Amino acid sequence: MAGALPPGLPPDPDGNLPPGITPSPHTPFSAYVHVPYCRVRCGYCDFNTYTSDELRGSRRESFVDVVGREIELAERVMSTAGVRRPLDTVFFGGGTPTLLPASDLVAVRSRLDNAWGIAPDAEVTTEANPDSVDAEYLDALAAGGFTRVSFGVQSVVPHVLATLDRTHDPERVGDVISQARAAGLDVSIDLIYGTPGESLADWRRSLESAVGWGVDHVSAYALIVEEGTALERRIRRGEVPPIDDDLHADMYEMADDAFSAAGLSWYEISNWSRTPQHRSQHNLAYWRNHDWWGFGPGAHSHVAGARWWNVKHPAEYERLLGSGLSPAQGYEVPTPAERELERLMLGLRVSDGVAAGDADAAEVAALVTAGLLNDEAARSGQLVLTRAGRLRADEVVRRLAREG
């Protein structure tokens, strides 16, 4: 159902790390848990997620036990490789993790805790749909060791939510945010801009609401029309207008202005936080190339330079683990040139930037002149995007990446 997995090498059936991959016990270690369920599929989404009709015999009720098996497998593999450190961050994403009872999420967290331990100051987040949680649910999460919740708000404008196939009532969002805070959870919200038909005024309304809720962390993602989604078909048929990149740029700038004025500063292209402590430690682990194990159907992992990904369908995932096999479908160990491209691509996204390394000095100077890289940082050997540069980060990466 989701975007295609990359082609890769066939992984070890027992789940052992590829030959030559030796993780360091000093590298921070994270866990991502993919909960592949949704009540309905949103027209824009190409994530690996399934409605109950599409599960082909796999059942939500067995999720904890099946993921539990992958945790056992991972524990064994990492121990063999010499890694026993506690987890620095845990993140439940989807899908809609909150379609599961809070007790299931807490149970998976406990199994992770049993396998490696969870560091005392660790960030433990779950994504949540504003209409699938209430005060009781949020209290149960907090009591079960969760520290943070990220609400998929997307917009507060009804026609925009309708185009996105989102069903929640925007009036409720303020309430669930208060309930989460009351439960002692940090709160982040996700917004989407550039939905077909969304005007600058619509976007301003969503930004004003977000600022009004006083959250300490916001993610704002430009809508990407992915191949094979219902939204892509609707655009192709002319039922909704196509994406306008210039409007996206205006909306990004409007968001950056609104968040800055409210005391939230950018620390990653699509993320803003009130203080450095409010940054999403889990997302930073991706940008900083830390190690993480992705659990669940279609989840991606990275350990010490090797990347692999699980089979996508929950039924196949369940079958493999039930037979004592690894659910991994493919893996790759990027070449040095690919590593360098990743280093630039990931590092440039964050406000700390990335060391210039052996980037072409003339190209760096040209990018500074073009207003895409910060002049001062570049002079001290660090590549940091300007605001215009953030909007054209891919171009900056392509220009800096050496031919290869």
Add this chain to the structure above:
Amino acid sequence: MSPRARTPLTPASTDPAKIRNFCIIAHIDHGKSTLADRMLQITGIVDDRSMRAQYLDRMDIERERGITIKSQAVRLPWEVDGSAYALNMIDTPGHVDFTYEVSRSLAACEGAVLLVDAAQGIEAQTLANLYLALDNDLAIIPVLNKIDLPSADPEKYAKELASLIGGSPSDVLRVSGKTGAGVEELLDRVVELVPAPQGDPSAPARAMIFDSVYDAYRGVVTYVRVIDGKLSPRQKIQMMSTRATHELLEIGVSSPEPTPSQGLGVGEVGYLITGVKDVRQSKVGDTVTDQAKPATTALEGYTDPKAMVFSGLYPIDGSDYPNLREALDKLKLSDASLNYEPETSVALGFGFRCGFLGLLHLEIITERLEREFGLDLIATAPSVPYAVTTDDGKFIEVTNPSEYPTGKIKSVSEPVVKVAILAPKDYVGTIMELCQSRRGILLGMEYLGEDRVEIRYTMPLGEIVFDFFDHLKSRTQGYASLDYEPCGDQEADLVKVDILLQGEQVDAFSAIVHKEKAYAYGVLMTERLKKLIPRQQFEVPIQAAIGARIIARESISAIRKDVLAKCYGGDITRKRKLLEKQKEGKKRMKMVGRVEVPQEAFIAALQGDEETKKKP
């Protein structure tokens, strides 16, 4: 063997009085090849088992398009009143681009079957060829074909034919190439009406080449009609235009497969093989004579075919250039009218400037290059040869807008053609409007029968090569047919329009157009390119200019957003691959100054399909 041809006459010893040479003049789709098939069967030289449709059309491309590109000659045995005859049927090409070949085929005959579809009536090209046949004093046998069709209206079209060539509608034969009805009567009528060839058997040999075909196994096969004297195996022959000499390795007749004979005598039609590998060594229209005892005067009418339409052919994949060269070299062996020379374009890389007889010729060659040689090609907009005289009196022939001189121009002249369009009378208004808009000058208009009209114009050829035929067809629901023939040159107010991207000229889009159309061309191309060229990191002006004067302008605003906001839940591989793909894409871009242009944009802009093919 047919019961009507029990004792076929032997080549080389056939009395000219027993020979009939005829051709079939017909429009594409009027059933000439099918009629020829029936003749092969009825005369018994092809049995039912080895029969295949359009037997004489050798190339796949001919059979698929239902048209004949190369003509052939077949010797058919026939008997009338117990007397044996040898009928030589010369198959003529049916398209406007091959008028010269048609004229040579006609010169080899004494008679012509004028074959017209009984459901459609005569078409412009047929009419033009009919006039050619009448000029050659050929006996004309009017025939309506496809009388088996429910939509056939033989009464109406018999009247039309009778009014064209004189005589009574009852003289018009009615046949069906499909069922064979009337074909025997037609062969009888050929014997009755077509005069026997005349010639001097004791004079030095003279034979006219009316076709020359390259065969991968046998080299060039040359088709000739003997006028005087005799040609024999092993004889040393000479080509009168080039004085080149060859030995006759084989001589024979087609029946319809090549059959060697003891020679060819006065009035006979057959083939020669000398071992040459290039049709240019055996040119259509040339006279073959005996080397030992050469004729003093060549037969009349020989001319070198002149390229009338030029286009740059470029491989889409630049590394295919050597393959394109090789493929053209091979095609040239079988096509004397194809010529080409290397050309380099900033936008398209290395390619060839090719000269063609006309648009169909261009289309056929491009299609053969793509199909037979597996090449992906792009062709630049067709252009015609212009004669430019500069202020300092220098004369330059321009077959490519890039050769257009930059200094002061004294005059420019362009080729002009006489155009004949046949169409139902309801379309006269729309056709005249179209011709008027292409700088046409009305010569006259005549009714053929009750509801069809022949409209005659003179028009610059440059106006015709630029999508004229497409417009004519679409405005007349396909009912109009077109023929044209060169009729000299005229001075015209022509200018060269250049297209500039960020001040850099893009050679592939320069065009020589009439002054009054320069603005429209400039607007069309700048708008088209604005849609096709992706946004760059800076603003890109697109301009159309005549010399230094800008006549149209568009601009592509700088890109503002080039970033993927989300990270696909830790799927770093996917994001990296996207970037790698984008980087690969950049490598395939052509650089015009600092502007990156995808090759597809050039192709789409040249083909002009952006406006028409894109779905709303």
